[in-house]
Amino acid sequence: MLKEYLENVREKAPLVHNITNYVTVNDCANILLACGGSPIMADDPEDAKEIQGICGGLNLNIGTLNQRTIPAMFAAGKTANSCGHPVLLDPVGAGASSLRTRTALELMEKVRLTAIRGNISEIKTLALGSGTTKGVDADLTDAVTDETIPQTAAFAKEFSAKIGSIIVITGAIDLIADSSSVYAVRNGHPMMSRITGSGCMLSAMTTAYLTANPDHPLEACLTAVCAIGICGERAFARLSGHEGNATFRNYLIDEVCHLDGDSLEQEANYELR
Amino acid sequence: MLKEYLENVREKAPLVHNITNYVTVNDCANILLACGGSPIMADDPEDAKEIQGICGGLNLNIGTLNQRTIPAMFAAGKTANSCGHPVLLDPVGAGASSLRTRTALELMEKVRLTAIRGNISEIKTLALGSGTTKGVDADLTDAVTDETIPQTAAFAKEFSAKIGSIIVITGAIDLIADSSSVYAVRNGHPMMSRITGSGCMLSAMTTAYLTANPDHPLEACLTAVCAIGICGERAFARLSGHEGNATFRNYLIDEVCHLDGDSLEQEANYELR
Amino acid sequence: MLKEYLENVREKAPLVHNITNYVTVNDCANILLACGGSPIMADDPEDAKEIQGICGGLNLNIGTLNQRTIPAMFAAGKTANSCGHPVLLDPVGAGASSLRTRTALELMEKVRLTAIRGNISEIKTLALGSGTTKGVDADLTDAVTDETIPQTAAFAKEFSAKIGSIIVITGAIDLIADSSSVYAVRNGHPMMSRITGSGCMLSAMTTAYLTANPDHPLEACLTAVCAIGICGERAFARLSGHEGNATFRNYLIDEVCHLDGDSLEQEANYELR
Numbered sequence: 001m002l003k004e005y006l007e008n009v010r011e012k013a014p015l016v017h018n019i020t021n022y023v024t025v026n027d028c029a030n031i032l033l034a035c036g037g038s039p040i041m042a043d044d045p046e047d048a049k050e051i052q053g054i055c056g057g058l059n060l061n062i063g064t065l066n067q068r069t070i071p072a073m074f075a076a077g078k079t080a081n082s083c084g085h086p087v088l089l090d091p092v093g094a095g096a097s098s099l100r101t102r103t104a105l106e107l108m109e110k111v112r113l114t115a116i117r118g119n120i121s122e123i124k125t126l127a128l129g130s131g132t133t134k135g136v137d138a139d140l141t142d143a144v145t146d147e148t149i150p151q152t153a154a155f156a157k158e159f160s161a162k163i164g165s166i167i168v169i170t171g172a173i174d175l176i177a178d179s180s181s182v183y184a185v186r187n188g189h190p191m192m193s194r195i196t197g198s199g200c201m202l203s204a205m206t207t208a209y210l211t212a213n214p215d216h217p218l219e220a221c222l223t224a225v226c227a228i229g230i231c232g233e234r235a236f237a238r239l240s241g242h243e244g245n246a247t248f249r250n251y252l253i254d255e256v257c258h259l260d261g262d263s264l265e266q267e268a269n270y271e272l273r
Numbered sequence: 274m275l276k277e278y279l280e281n282v283r284e285k286a287p288l289v290h291n292i293t294n295y296v297t298v299n300d301c302a303n304i305l306l307a308c309g310g311s312p313i314m315a316d317d318p319e320d321a322k323e324i325q326g327i328c329g330g331l332n333l334n335i336g337t338l339n340q341r342t343i344p345a346m347f348a349a350g351k352t353a354n355s356c357g358h359p360v361l362l363d364p365v366g367a368g369a370s371s372l373r374t375r376t377a378l379e380l381m382e383k384v385r386l387t388a389i390r391g392n393i394s395e396i397k398t399l400a401l402g403s404g405t406t407k408g409v410d411a412d413l414t415d416a417v418t419d420e421t422i423p424q425t426a427a428f429a430k431e432f433s434a435k436i437g438s439i440i441v442i443t444g445a446i447d448l449i450a451d452s453s454s455v456y457a458v459r460n461g462h463p464m465m466s467r468i469t470g471s472g473c474m475l476s477a478m479t480t481a482y483l484t485a486n487p488d489h490p491l492e493a494c495l496t497a498v499c500a501i502g503i504c505g506e507r508a509f510a511r512l513s514g515h516e517g518n519a520t521f522r523n524y525l526i527d528e529v530c531h532l533d534g535d536s537l538e539q540e541a542n543y544e545l546r
Numbered sequence: 547m548l549k550e551y552l553e554n555v556r557e558k559a560p561l562v563h564n565i566t567n568y569v570t571v572n573d574c575a576n577i578l579l580a581c582g583g584s585p586i587m588a589d590d591p592e593d594a595k596e597i598q599g600i601c602g603g604l605n606l607n608i609g610t611l612n613q614r615t616i617p618a619m620f621a622a623g624k625t626a627n628s629c630g631h632p633v634l635l636d637p638v639g640a641g642a643s644s645l646r647t648r649t650a651l652e653l654m655e656k657v658r659l660t661a662i663r664g665n666i667s668e669i670k671t672l673a674l675g676s677g678t679t680k681g682v683d684a685d686l687t688d689a690v691t692d693e694t695i696p697q698t699a700a701f702a703k704e705f706s707a708k709i710g711s712i713i714v715i716t717g718a719i720d721l722i723a724d725s726s727s728v729y730a731v732r733n734g735h736p737m738m739s740r741i742t743g744s745g746c747m748l749s750a751m752t753t754a755y756l757t758a759n760p761d762h763p764l765e766a767c768l769t770a771v772c773a774i775g776i777c778g779e780r781a782f783a784r785l786s787g788h789e790g791n792a793t794f795r796n797y798l799i800d801e802v803c804h805l806d807g808d809s810l811e812q813e814a815n816y817e818l819r
Contacts, residue, residue: 026300030518033469039469042366250520251515253519257467258517
């Protein structure tokens with residue numbers, strides 16, 4: 001099943017518009033190219049609106065949001081909605097500051113979001129309307145474990161039902177939920193949290209998958225999450241000697257470049273809860 | 274011949290001021306260092322004007338232009354003109370949005386540009402005053418092929434004569450034209466389009482070549498185009514196993530770091546049309 | 547001695563807020579993760595103030611300052627001061643433009659800075675109130691050599707006494723001074739100046755060291771300087787064949803990822819002057 005969704009990305013080469021933070025933007029562009037998509041960045045409000053019109057999907061990431069890029073997010077979001085393009089929100093640091101929390105909540109309210117991808121603390125912040133995120137990493141007390149999967153899965157389904165967006169919660173175990181189903185994914189490697197941008201890259205890639213698979217958004221998100229997780233495992237396995245997080249970043253993108261549908265099917269480790 | 278232009282860059286270490294997009298800016302800085310130049314970035318209007326005064330050349334790239342950086346481009350452009358510094362314009366995405374097209378056209382009008390480097394769709398947009406660029410990549414119907422070289426070469430010469438700037442059109446075959454001569458370059462590798470920033474890096478590097486070779490701007494552009502193309506070929510040849518686009522990016526910059534004048538002469542594949 | 551300071555960083559995982567240039571920001575984030583810290587970037591004035599409140603330290607880098615980020619630096623600086631968080635200033639290009647010089651001087655005046663890290667030209671500019679920095683590199687005539695160490699060390703101590711900040715001057719020989727002591731460090735490799743961001747990365751890393759070692763700021767700075775220098779030496783030793791500056795950048799961060807306290811003690815090459 002997953003194979004088809006990956007191949008659709010390679011075949012259709014979806015053009016993804018990213019309004020994203022300047023920390024990991026280069027990695028987002030390169031991973032989009034690696035997975036078969038095509039990136040474009042435009043964050044001036046006027047430009048963003050028009051550029052979204054020629055793209056297939058929109059990736060909104062509030063990692064380094066500011067007074068100029070926030071209006072661009074709303075403008076591009078509205079255009080995407082009226083064109084029927086998928087929109088993904090990555091609420092980086094929601095809960096860590098009121099500007100971030102407020103902006104993410106307003107985006108949820110005013111833009112129809114196909115999917116939201118964040119760590120558990122960020123997603124809880126959006127569901128509760130406030131939070132206490134520690135920087136850009138999840139609060140340890142929130143972590144999704146085997147024991148907490150049932151309750152977190154129920155929370156994700158309920159939140160998805162309430163707002164009508166697919167909820168992607170990433171961590172040691174990832175959950176991908178719509179209002180009726182939840183997948184749990186056990187791919188990935190802890191080394192992914194030793195580089196900046198694993199989450200941002202996944203968000204960009206997920207947007208490409210959503211764009212190339214418009215009729216199967218839940219499965220598109222699942223496939224992207226499995227794909228980057230497998231690539232993280234493979235990238236870690238390639239590390240030797242003094243290779244560290246900088247090399248890991250390169251290997252991760254390289255693996256996305258090489259991942260094919262058959263390996264994906266074979267190595268994907270997920271279950272329907 | 275080309276050897277001398279390369280060596281002038283290594284010898285003079287030109288300080289190049291870049292007002293460029295935040296997607297590929299780190300790669301632009303590192304490739305400038307690799308080729309022997311020295312990068313500086315400044316995009317606040319006041320700062321850009323003054324910084325240009327202490328630099329040797331100016332690279333204007335509209336990849337993520339906004340209302341703050343546009344005035345900086347004009348301010349730095351005017352300073353560069355009054356100091357006699359070369360100015361290169363990279364009209365990223367001209368034709369894809371009206372802000373990009375308009376800004377590029379106004380820069381052409383108000384700043385004396387030594388060279389413009391873009392893909393064929395971007396350059397056609399500037400020549401015609403409007404266009405239909407698909408994102409940041411060239412429209413396939415526009416592609417320069419062996420069959421279309423004569424007409425594209427004639428177009429480039431004519432456009433160069435009209436505006437007084439060297440026209441550099443990059444793609445599978447690259448064309449470098451002034452009003453009387455056109456070079457066609459067949460170096461490079463398709464892998465260069467699987468990374469973000471090949472074009473941006475070439476623009477930054479070309480500005481260094483123009484700065485270090487003020488009396489031979491056409492040949493400076495030709496040399497930079499051949500150099501990055503050769504490095505792309507060499508970088509691709511080094512790829513093995515699961516190495517993909519992230520590693521290719523590193524190898525490309527590494528090769529620029531190591532390229533010497535003799536190899537450049539030997540491997541450059543160009544012809545005067 | 548140094549070992550303990552390194553291990554404190556790995557143990558406490560200090561959350562460092564960076565308002566830094568967009569050229570090298572990704573490298574700063576990855577080197578912070580490599581050394582054991584955790585990065586967050588926020589440069590909208592409102593956001594920066596609040597984000598600083600949840601962080602442990604602040605790294606201010608004026609590399610691509612603009613009218614929006616300058617107020618963010620002051621806002622975050624004041625919050626850091628009132629929270630008792632260490633603040634480091636990296637005055638990139640001070641002396642090269644009046645906006646940079648003026649902003650750095652105002653930051654010195656209005657924000658209590660724990661440390662300032664720059665090249666000799668930038669630091670002299672701050673001490674004298676004006677300067678003639680050539681771009682972002684030190685003026686050759688200013689270079690710290692064995693002959694000039696005594697006078698530069700005296701200058702650094704005096705400047706430190708005057709403003710109450712630790713002064714870190716980096717170059718072929720590095721000096722780390724407070725009002726009573728000066729360390730000279732001879733680690734590092736010239737290849738570090740062939741990549742963009744060596745200085746920015748050190749500033750980010752030094753902020754992590756200051757944050758994790760609040761009672762020993764001078765030794766924290768010394769340790770960070772030795773650590774990155776050793777990693778530069780090791781990264782250079784790993785280069786082979788056509789590996790150049792792009793690979794060197796990755797190796798440098800990789801080495802920071804692997805450096806342990808014992809190797810640091812063994813390879814640190816410093817003296818108290």
